[in-house]
Amino acid sequence: MIQTSACLRNLLTQSLHPGSSLSKLAAYFCYTCRLASSLQQEHKLSDYSDNEYADLDWDNLGFGITPADYMYITKCSKDKNFEQGKLSRYGNIGLSPSAGVLNYGQGLYEGTKAYRTEEGRILVFRPDQNAMRMKMGAERMCMPSPSIDQFVDAVKQIALVNKRWVPPPGKGALYIRPLLVGSGPVLGLAPAPEYMFLVYASPVGNYFKEGSAPLNLYIEEDFVRATPGGAGGVKTIGNYAPVLKALTRAKNRGFSDVLYLDSVHRKYLEEVSSCNIFIVKGNVISTPATNGTILEGITRKSVIDIAHDHGYQVEERLIPVDELIDADEVFCTGTAVVLAPVGSITYKNRRIEFRTGAGSACQELYSTLVGIQTGLIEDKKGWTIEIPHQIN
Known part of the structure; x- marks a missing residue:
């Protein structure tokens, strides 16, 4: 269609005098041909080779x-x-x-x-x-x-x-x-x-500006993320703007993110602004139960399964904030953050530090999760979908 139009356009423009009505018609025809070609190119789907990358740092x-x-x-x-x-x-x-x-x-x-x-x-x-x-x-x-x-x-x-x-x-x-x-x-x-x-x-790349470095969390006492009977357990857009004030305040104080407590008793851990939280004590890994106020993360669910495979005992339960004092490790999970170690949590002006780095449960679970996601470890669970060269 485009080739035929181009031939007709050339015939018209070569045989007509400038300024004539037919010449103007040919010019308009020329424009519509270019527009059609442009639109055709604009909506042409990706035909890049599998090894070709966008120009990014x-x-x-x-x-x-x-x-x-x-x-x-x-x-x-x-x-x-x-x-x-x-x-x-x-x-x-x-x-x-x-x-x-x-x-x-x-x-x-x-x-x-x-x-x-x-x-x-x-x-x-x-x-x-x-x-x-x-x-x-x-x-x-x-x-x-x-x-x-x-x-x-x-x-x-x-x-x-x-x-x-x-x-x-x-x-x-x-x-x-x-x-x-x-x-x-x-x-x-x-x-x-x-x-x-x-x-x-x-x-x-990395969600947090710290990169892969341990996070420093701040426990929020003035604001809550969700309330029983609300929509905290679903990924509605309305859950995220309300955390911005607390998050901005924490970052201005030098913290990575905010850890929220429950809205009723103000003593049980819930989740971080954009991710779930886990604590480690010995061979036991605990995470707050999803009781309607906590989002049931896909990465959270995956890490629980991987932890079981590695021989850990996993508990989904109410976790009093006081248990942080005796915890060996703390880490966060989420699609954006993947699996991020927590180096410290500050609560009531007290800074509690945790183990991170080589030999930690966090590092062990991270290696397995990312290994499955990136194909370095065989996916025996059927979690990954390979994208074919074309989709019907």
Whole structure:
């Protein structure tokens, strides 16, 4: 089509006098041909080789937005299924000023990562678990959700078409962010009439500015993250803005992040701003139980399974803050942070320090988890999905 149009354009421009009506028509025809060619190129999906990388300083990759080439997007009306998704260039999306997500915070998000192995394969870690968690969260927020298969397929498509943004082995990962939002207009407090599911991606390095160095946490006493009966156990967007004040205050004091206590007794550990927490005492690893106020992290679940495999006794229970005094180790888990050691926790102006480094349980579990994620260790659990060269 484009080649035929180009031939016709050349014939017209060579045979017509400048300034004539037909000449102007030819000029317009020339413009529309260039526009069509441009649009065709713009929407041409990634055809980079498996070994080709985006032009980035991979050695200094932080945790910030560096948009990959393409995003996935689909919509549905209330009580209907999502349409077949489409890939498009990463860019802004249009929303009504009265969209449910803007006015009432009706939205969820997930996060998973794609890793490049030493052999050049691309692996995504447990996206089916993210899909199931989004489905449960959507039910809590009165939203439709994509099926497990559609969610996983969208993640696989994004990893494939953005493969040049997957960092080299050992340099980071491609962070993949699925979003589910109430996009339809609504004025009275009610579920939105329309919903949008989209997925975008960004290459990332370490989440914390400390890199792999131990974290220094601060226990917050003035603010809480979630309350019983609320939505603390689902990954709704509304859970994150409220922690910014406490997080900013802690960082201004030189701490890495905030560890929150329960809202009822103010004495039991809950979680950090963006990750779950574990404490180690001897051969026992403990983590707060997910009782509705704590997000059940995918990495958390994976680390519990790995710890069992390594012979640790794992307990999910109420953990009084006073137990930190006798703990040998503390570490955090999450998709963004992976598995991060905690060097100290400050509570009531008292700084408690913990063991880190070689020989620690944290290092042992981290090596196994990352080994599975990056293909260095055989995945006997079926946690990783290899991205094929093309997806039907």
